[in-house]
Amino acid sequence: MPHTTPSPTELLASVFGFSAFRPGQKDIVDAVLGGKNTLAIMPTGGGKSLCFQLPALCREGITVVISPLIALMRDQVRALQEAGVVAGALTSGNTEEETDAVWNAIEAGTLKLLYIAPERLASSGTERMLKRAGCNLIAVDEAHCVSQWGHDFRPDYLRIGELRKTLDVPLAAFTATADAETREEIVTRLFDGTPPETFLHGFDRPNLTLAFAAKDSPRNQILGFAAARKGQSGIVYCGTRNKTESLARALREAGHSACHYHGGMEADDRRIVERRFQAEDGLIVVATIAFGMGIDKPDIRWVAHADLPKSVEAYYQEIGRAGRDGAPADTLTLYGSDDIRFRRQQIDEGLAPPEMKFADHARLNALLGLAEAHECRRKSLLAYFGDTEVTCGNCDLCETPPDLFDATTSVRKALSAILRTDERFGAGHLIDILLGNATDRICQRGHDALPTFGVGQEHSKPIWQAIFRQMMGQDLIRPDPERHGAFRMTQAARPILRGEANITLRRDTLKTADRRPAVKALVSEEDAPLLSALKAKRRALADAESLPAYMIFND
Ligand code: ADP
Ligand code: MG
Numbered sequence: 218m219p220h221t222t223p224s225p226t227e228l229l230a231s232v233f234g235f236s237a238f239r240p241g242q243k244d245i246v247d248a249v250l251g252g253k254n255t256l257a258i259m260p261t262g263g264g265k266s267l268c269f270q271l272p273a274l275c276r277e278g279i280t281v282v283i284s285p286l287i288a289l290m291r292d293q294v295r296a297l298q299e300a301g302v303v304a305g306a307l308t309s310g311n312t313e314e315e316t317d318a319v320w321n322a323i324e325a326g327t328l329k330l331l332y333i334a335p336e337r338l339a340s341s342g343t344e345r346m347l348k349r350a351g352c353n354l355i356a357v358d359e360a361h362c363v364s365q366w367g368h369d370f371r372p373d374y375l376r377i378g379e380l381r382k383t384l385d386v387p388l389a390a391f392t393a394t395a396d397a398e399t400r401e402e403i404v405t406r407l408f409d410g411t412p413p414e415t416f417l418h419g420f421d422r423p424n425l426t427l428a429f430a431a432k433d434s435p436r437n438q439i440l441g442f443a444a445a446r447k448g449q450s451g452i453v454y455c456g457t458r459n460k461t462e463s464l465a466r467a468l469r470e471a472g473h474s475a476c477h478y479h480g481g482m483e484a485d486d487r488r489i490v491e492r493r494f495q496a497e498d499g500l501i502v503v504a505t506i507a508f509g510m511g512i513d514k515p516d517i518r519w520v521a522h523a524d525l526p527k528s529v530e531a532y533y534q535e536i537g538r539a540g541r542d543g544a545p546a547d548t549l550t551l552y553g554s555d556d557i558r559f560r561r562q563q564i565d566e567g568l569a570p571p572e573m574k575f576a577d578h579a580r581l582n583a584l585l586g587l588a589e590a591h592e593c594r595r596k597s598l599l600a601y602f603g604d605t606e607v608t609c610g611n612c613d614l615c616e617t618p619p620d621l622f623d624a625t626t627s628v629r630k631a632l633s634a635i636l637r638t639d640e641r642f643g644a645g646h647l648i649d650i651l652l653g654n655a656t657d658r659i660c661q662r663g664h665d666a667l668p669t670f671g672v673g674q675e676h677s678k679p680i681w682q683a684i685f686r687q688m689m690g691q692d693l694i695r696p697d698p699e700r701h702g703a704f705r706m707t708q709a710a711r712p713i714l715r716g717e718a719n720i721t722l723r724r725d726t727l728k729t730a731d732r733r734p735a736v737k738a739l740v741s742e743e744d745a746p747l748l749s750a751l752k753a754k755r756r757a758l759a760d761a762e763s764l765p766a767y768m769i770f771n772d
Contacts, residue, residue, distance in 0.1 A: 239264045241418030254413035258395040265391040269356035278351035284358040290332040306332035335373035360390035364402035395602040420602040428613035431726045432553030448499040449518035456524035465503040480507035515542040525556035528580035554686040585690035624722035634669045648681045683727040
């Protein structure tokens with residue numbers, strides 16, 4: 218061993234074989250080397266491992282790496298060993314020889330990186346061992362596991378903060394999950410609330426074109442998108458297994474080379490598709506989200522979503538599979554009211570605890586906000602990840618800025634119809650009320666006598682459907698799965714209803730509104746007495762005087 222430690226840049230080449238740092242890596246490496254507490258947020262594949270592995274080689278003593286998965290540890294340890302670095306892991310999956318080798322290297326003082334699972338921190342022996350072994354840096358991989366807000370919460374990650382205090386060494390945390398709530402929790406739990414040096418890098422993928430479109434005739438929209446990219450490799454993500462099969466068939470009938478892929482297929486059949494996709498040029502895979510993990514094809518030229526993904530994170534990850542080679546790639550995401558209803562229902566009916574459901578609704582809201590963003594889509598997307606310095610010119614909204622209008626009056630009418638019918642109906646029935654359609658169902662319930670009856674004739678039915686969808690998108694209303702999807706008003710709608718706030722909607726996505734048959738009238742069966750509940754609501758509407766006639770709830 219030479220006496221002077223080689224510089225990080227020298228080690229980058231000599232150990233890792235890379236000629237240059239990726240964006241952001243150098244700054245993070247310098248901060249960690251300088252002994253600062255750091256939090257680095259980089260997208261998956263951004264090169265986070267290097268940011269603690271390289272400093273580990275430059276620093277005296279051992280770096281302990283806390284990682285949530287044995288598979289992740291094994292991959293990293295193997296790669297490090299192949300590069301000639303003395304690294305090891307203590308996991309329940311070790312062979313006796315592996316464990317012996319780790320202890321021997323600790324004894325001999327040669328071990329540079331020690332990977333452990335957070336569960337190991339439960340034993341007090343671990344802390345003592347790390348202290349004795351000369352641990353001088355803690356690296357926390359997948360640091361979002363410390364957050365209850367996310368989906369990967371690992372209770373044992375909560376022990377890391379304690380370990381940091383006991384060992385009194387710097388801590389470097391890494392994650393790809395960048396939403397503000399998760400970051401805040403990481404800072405609280407790992408750093409005792411003292412903000413570490415924070416780095417947020419590399420979320421922009423400038424070679425990807427971003428576009429969303431309201432579902433109009435969804436199959437044709439996907440076929441059209443594929444036709445414009447004939448012969449190029451692409452992925453179409455669908456919400457259901459059935460749809461992957463029918464859409465793949467439609468693409469084949471249109472002359473494309475296409476196949477479907479979902480979790481219900483035999484493992485062998487899935488592998489065949491994976492191999493074909495890797496090997497063939499121009500194959501389209503129509504898939505559920507089961508397709509993706511481990512797909513490492515650099516020249517995927519496009520990704521389309523036939524249905525709305527479940528969150529911004531999922532959206533970002535799925536479109537991110539396109540254009541890994543850096544060459545231009547296109548994306549298109551379709552969304553409609555049915556998607557919003559489907560996703561909300563999925564969340565509400567899921568087994569997650571209430572606070573997690575709340576978080577999931579918030580994540581979906583963020584995606585819906587992105588879908589009907591009012592300005593540059595890339596800016597909206599990256600703002601979500603905390604990245605604010607963005608230049609775009611490569612998204613649908615930069616190309617054609619959306620046409621906005623003040624929709625306060627229409628939205629108030631819709632909210633009024635919802636309240637006057639005691640939040641018991643879905644879009645179909647509400648629109649009939651707004652349009653003044655005296656259907657049997659309306660008359661039976663006496664809804665033709667409501668002051669809201671017929672006040673919305675300035676819009677057609679499809680326009681009203683799009684207004685309801687945008688209202689769902691802005692989370693002013695939510696379908697209630699317990700009541701057959703009847704709309705309930707959220708807190709966010711109250712200021713609008715009270716006349717204290719205005720609301721802007723996009724006109725362009727009204728024009729391409731859902732023209733498919735409305736989801737079946739979502740009427741709850743019981744013919745309950747609406748009146749008493751309505752009266753309570755009326756009283757709740759404080760300053761009724763300032764509102765138009767249809768808004769005034771008199772007895
Ligand atoms: P993350 O943990 O952020 O998802 P990884 O650390 O697994 O990402 O790195 C992703 C890939 O990028 C790995 O194959 C890694 O070898 C490669 N990589 C990392 N840094 C560089 C670099 N400076 N130059 C080239 N490739 C790099
Ligand atoms: Mg990683």
